[in-house]
Amino acid sequence: MSEPQEEFAIRVRDLVVGFGRQTVLDHLSLDVRRGEILGLVGASGGGKSVLMRTIIGLIPRQCGSIEVVGRSIGGRTEGAATRWGILFQQGALFSSLTVRQNIQFPLRENLVLSQELMDEIAIAKLEMVGLQAQDADKYPAELSGGMTKRVALARALALDPPILFLDEPTSGLDPIAAGDFDTLIGTLQKTLGLTVFMVTHDLASLTTVCDRVAALADGKIVAIGPMHELLQSEHPWVRAYFHGKRSQMLQHQMR
Amino acid sequence: MNLEPLLLATPSGDALKLRPEGPWTAANVATLETLSRSVGAEVDQSRAVTLDMSGISALDTLGAWVLEKLSRRAASAGRPAEFVGVADHFSGLLDEVRQVNRHTPVAAPALNPVLLRLNNLGKSTVDAREDVAVFLQMLGALSMAVIGVLRRPKSLRLTSLVYQLYRVGWQAIPIVVLITFLIGAIIAQQGFFHFRRFGAESYTVDMVGILVLRELGVLIVAIMVAGRSGSAYTAELGSMKMREEIDALSTMGLDPIHVLILPRVAALVIALPILAFIGSVAALYGGGLVAQFYGGMAPAIYIARLHDAISVTHFEVGILKAPFMALVIGIVACSEGLRVKGSAESLGRQTTTSVVKSIFLVIVLDGLFAIFFASIGM
Numbered sequence: 001m002s003e004p005q006e007e008f009a010i011r012v013r014d015l016v017v018g019f020g021r022q023t024v025l026d027h028l029s030l031d032v033r034r035g036e037i038l039g040l041v042g043a044s045g046g047g048k049s050v051l052m053r054t055i056i057g058l059i060p061r062q063c064g065s066i067e068v069v070g071r072s073i074g075g076r077t078e079g080a081a082t083r084w085g086i087l088f089q090q091g092a093l094f095s096s097l098t099v100r101q102n103i104q105f106p107l108r109e110n111l112v113l114s115q116e117l118m119d120e121i122a123i124a125k126l127e128m129v130g131l132q133a134q135d136a137d138k139y140p141a142e143l144s145g146g147m148t149k150r151v152a153l154a155r156a157l158a159l160d161p162p163i164l165f166l167d168e169p170t171s172g173l174d175p176i177a178a179g180d181f182d183t184l185i186g187t188l189q190k191t192l193g194l195t196v197f198m199v200t201h202d203l204a205s206l207t208t209v210c211d212r213v214a215a216l217a218d219g220k221i222v223a224i225g226p227m228h229e230l231l232q233s234e235h236p237w238v239r240a241y242f243h244g245k246r247s248q249m250l251q252h253q254m255r
Numbered sequence: 256m257n258l259e260p261l262l263l264a265t266p267s268g269d270a271l272k273l274r275p276e277g278p279w280t281a282a283n284v285a286t287l288e289t290l291s292r293s294v295g296a297e298v299d300q301s302r303a304v305t306l307d308m309s310g311i312s313a314l315d316t317l318g319a320w321v322l323e324k325l326s327r328r329a330a331s332a333g334r335p336a337e338f339v340g341v342a343d344h345f346s347g348l349l350d351e352v353r354q355v356n357r358h359t360p361v362a363a364p365a366l367n368p369v370l371l372r373l374n375n376l377g378k379s380t381v382d383a384r385e386d387v388a389v390f391l392q393m394l395g396a397l398s399m400a401v402i403g404v405l406r407r408p409k410s411l412r413l414t415s416l417v418y419q420l421y422r423v424g425w426q427a428i429p430i431v432v433l434i435t436f437l438i439g440a441i442i443a444q445q446g447f448f449h450f451r452r453f454g455a456e457s458y459t460v461d462m463v464g465i466l467v468l469r470e471l472g473v474l475i476v477a478i479m480v481a482g483r484s485g486s487a488y489t490a491e492l493g494s495m496k497m498r499e500e501i502d503a504l505s506t507m508g509l510d511p512i513h514v515l516i517l518p519r520v521a522a523l524v525i526a527l528p529i530l531a532f533i534g535s536v537a538a539l540y541g542g543g544l545v546a547q548f549y550g551g552m553a554p555a556i557y558i559a560r561l562h563d564a565i566s567v568t569h570f571e572v573g574i575l576k577a578p579f580m581a582l583v584i585g586i587v588a589c590s591e592g593l594r595v596k597g598s599a600e601s602l603g604r605q606t607t608t609s610v611v612k613s614i615f616l617v618i619v620l621d622g623l624f625a626i627f628f629a630s631i632g633m
Contacts, residue, residue, distance in 0.1 A: 095598035113284045117321070124320055124355040133356075141597035159281050160315035191347040192316070 008067075009034045009163055009195035010055060015064035017047075017054050024050045026219030027064070034162075037189055037196040039206045041241060042216035048199045049089075051216065052165055055197070056086060069162060084163040085156030089171065091148040093140040099126070099151050100136040106158040125154040130184060146177040150184075157188065164189075166198040170205055178202060182209045203247055215241065259283070260318075261310075262290040264297055271301035273325065276310035279318025287321050295328065304329040308349075309340035319345070319352040386612075393516075393590040394582075400510070400517045415518040423484040424526030430483070431476055431530050432537045438475055439467055439538025443545035456550060460557055461564035463542040468569040472535030474621050477580040480527055481613040485588035488519055489609035492592025493602045501593070511593075520585030527581035528574055535573065572633050576624050580617050587613040 010032035017025040024047040032038045042048040053059045055066055065072060068083060093102050103122040107113065123133050129150040140148060149169060156164060169185065170178035186209045189196050200206060206213050207227050214224040217237040223230055231242050241247065260277040273294060279287060298304055306326060311318075322338075329336035341349060366374065404411045446459030492515065495501050501511045539561070546552040591609035595602050 096600045107281075111281060111284045114288060117284070117288060117317075120324070120356055121317055121320060124316060124352065127355040128316070128351060139598065141601070157316075160317065191351050193344065 007034060008032060009069055010197065011065075011067040012051075012055065013065045015051075015054065015066065016062040017050055017059060018062060024219060025054070028216075028220050030214060030221050030224070032195060032197055033212075034195055035189075035193060036211040037185070037198060037209055039210035039213045040197070040199045040216060041201065041206065041213060043237075044201075046216055047219060048216055049167060052167060052197065052199055056084065056165060083161055084165060085159070085161040086165045087149065087152050087156050087167060087169055089167045091140070091152040093143075093148060093152055093155070095140050098137050098139055099131075099143070102140070102151060103155050103158050106155065110159060121158070122154075125157060126151070128157070128188065129154045130180070145172050146174075146181070149173065149181065153184070153188075157192070160192060162193075163195045163197065166196065166200070168200055168202075169198060170200065170202045175204070178204065179208075185209055203242075260286055260290065262294060263310075264294045266297065266301065269302035270305065271297055271303070272305045272307060273298075274307040274310055275322060276312075278313035279311055279322065280313050280315045281317040284317060287318060291321050291325055294325070298325060298329050299332070301329075301334070303334055304336040306336065306338045307340050308338055308342065308345065311342070311345065314345045314348060316348065316352065319348050320355075323349070323352045389590050389594070390586060393586045396512045397517060397520060397586065400513045403513065404517070410513070412514060412518045415514070416521055419518050419522030420526055422487075423480065423522050424529060427480065427483060427526070427530060428533060431479060431534050434479060435467075435472060435475055435534035436537040436541040438471060439463060439541030440545045441541075442466060442471070442538075443542035444549055447545070447550040456552075457560060459550065460542070460546065460552075460560040464539065464561050464565040465569055467535050467538040467542070468565055468573045470573070470621065470625075472538055473531040473573045473577050473580065474617070476531045476534040477527060477577070477584065477617045477621075478614050480523065480530065480581070481584045481588075481617060482610055484523065485584045485613050486606050486610050488585070488588035489592040489595075489606045490602065492516075492589055493595030493605055496593060496595045497597060497602065516585075516589045519589060520582065523581040523585040524578045527584075528577040531574060531577040535570075568633055572624075572628050576621065579624075580620060583616045583620060584613045587616060 008031045010030070012028060012030040015025050015028045015030075016023065028051065030051075040048050040051065050059060054061050055068065071083075093099075094105065097105065100119070100122050103125050104118050107118050107121060123136060126133065126136060131147065131150055131154070135143075135147065135151075140151070143151060153169075166185070170181055173181060182205050185196060185198075188194065189209075198205070198210065210227065212225055213227050213230050214221050215230060215233070215235070215238045216222070217235070222235045223233040223238045230238060233239065233242075258277070260275065260279050260283050263274040263276065265272045265274070271294075275290075277283075304326065306322060308322075326336035326338070338349060443459060443463050446462050447456055450456050450459050450462075492501070495515070501515070504511050504514060543554060543557045546557045547554055588609050591605045591612070595605045
């Protein structure tokens with residue numbers, strides 16, 4: 001590449017975010033390396049989604065700095081679609097547009113290209129996420145949960161952004177579909193060289209696809225590292241999370 | 256380094272060597288399209304095509320697809336096309352792109368436009384029949400619910416009914432009063448203006464009184480209620496349907512008709528006559544003010560003339576229509592709400608349908624009542 005590669009795709013320093021009197025993120029720092037899949041775990045309502053939404057600029061921060069691919073984030077996020085793709089928890093597909101139009105939307109808004117090429121790219125993306133060309137003319141209301149997530153992923157990837165944010169990508173999917181989705185994310189990450197920031201509760205996803213896992217507790221990142229390191233962590237919340245009854249059972253069965 | 260993508264074409268004998276250079280990414284899509292179009296003819300003429308990928312500095316799905324399309328263009332005519340010098344980190348992407356767009360979906364055959372029209376006509380006929388069925392179904396379900404309540408009066412959702420009455424009745428009073436007041440004033444002004452030419456100004460009062468009490472008071476109020484409360488009912492029930500709240504109710508053994516729809520429709524049936532009465536009085540008051548300040552008629556004379564011109568019959572004719580109109584508005588609004596499907600667009604469409612349909616039905620009903628009352632001599 002022409003410009004020197006930064007080592008980190010996302011750098012968060014001393015981030016403070018709160019609503020009213022409640023502080024959700026308290027001087028949080030986090031680095032996401034270029035080309036890795038980082039899983040973020042945390043208690044429900046503990047600020048995982050808040051962290052993600054702050055990084056992508058949806059929630060204002062009180063202090064601290066956020067750099068995404070060497071550019072600091074603040075104010076309106078112009079040209080954001082070329083920098084990152086976001087998979088929202090419920091898909092957030094535009095319900096008045098067909099699947100094809102949903103995928104073409106970022107292309108149409110950001111680039112000047114012929115309708116023919118746009119159609120081909122939309123179908124290409126659709127097939128890359130494991131759907132078929134016949135699905136292109138359906139409306140979001142006609143899609144199943146798994147298909148909605150796949151279409152949302154195709155839309156997030158429409159412009160080949162270097163960073164992909166996933167908010168609970170496997171929630172609401174059956175284990176087979178969730179496993180397929182994990183594999184899909186892994187494959188796409190390798191082929192497209194993506195950096196993936198994934199908020200998830202799915203222990204299976206954490207073990208199989210994530211290169212590193214970060215644990216968020218009390219508004220801070222209390223542990224970060226590969227899964228096996230986190231399992232050794234002494235932090236009480238992290239221990240409770242990974243060594244609770246439910247987690248133990250899953251890990252035993254996975255062995 | 257190179258900021259613009261390039262495509263160098265070097266013919267060697269029958270073969271063609273293409274060497275793309277620079278960043279082949281979505282940001283440069285306009286250039287990429289021009290480049291690939293410019294070599295199209297050469298690709299068609301040559302025997303074999305080689306794509307030398309070693310000069311590419313950046314590649315994404317879009318760029319890879321444009322190159323893949325070139326190679327397919329060559330391959331489609333039976334000429335071999337191959338990629339050489341592919342960097343390791345691009346090979347995965349190229350392999351992936353090679354898999355896509357292989358199956359062109361079969362487009363649905365275009366229908367004959369005449370047939371299409373006929374098809375649509377048939378569909379809308381069936382839809383209209385379905386509309387009638389849905390209306391009757393809702394009327395039946397409501398009647399059953401009413402019978403249930405009559406049998407066990409305690410099962411009436413009184414809190415809900417009172418709350419709906421507050422919303423569609425009490426809160427609607429200011430706007431209803433304002434609009435009907437203005438309508439009454441306008442009719443009176445027109446009456447004075449035009450009747451003055453015949454010296455029949457005093458008959459303006461008869462016109463205002465009869466028109467307002469028999470027709471306009473109740474009709475205007477019904478149309479406003481359809482727009483104000485009918486649309487709210489449809490949107491509420493529609494979004495409850497979307498969020499599966501109605502299904503949740505049914506699974507708990509409760510009848511949504513009984514819990515949600517009966518209080519709403521009953522509130523409308525109670526509120527609309529009251530609103531129509533208040534509206535009519537406001538319209539008469541508006542007419543009276545115009546009579547005083549525009550027509551120069553003293554209030555006492557206005558009231559005396561009104562007393563002569565109108566009778567309880569006129570008032571009855573108007574007010575008797577109100578509960579039926581309320582029933583129509585309520586049934587249409589609630590059944591359209593229950594017909595909402597998953598999307599936000601469907602909610603909007605159903606709300607529009609609800610308002611348009613209930614206003615239409617209210618006016619049709621008013622016409623039918625006019626004929627009915629005329630024939631029984633009221």
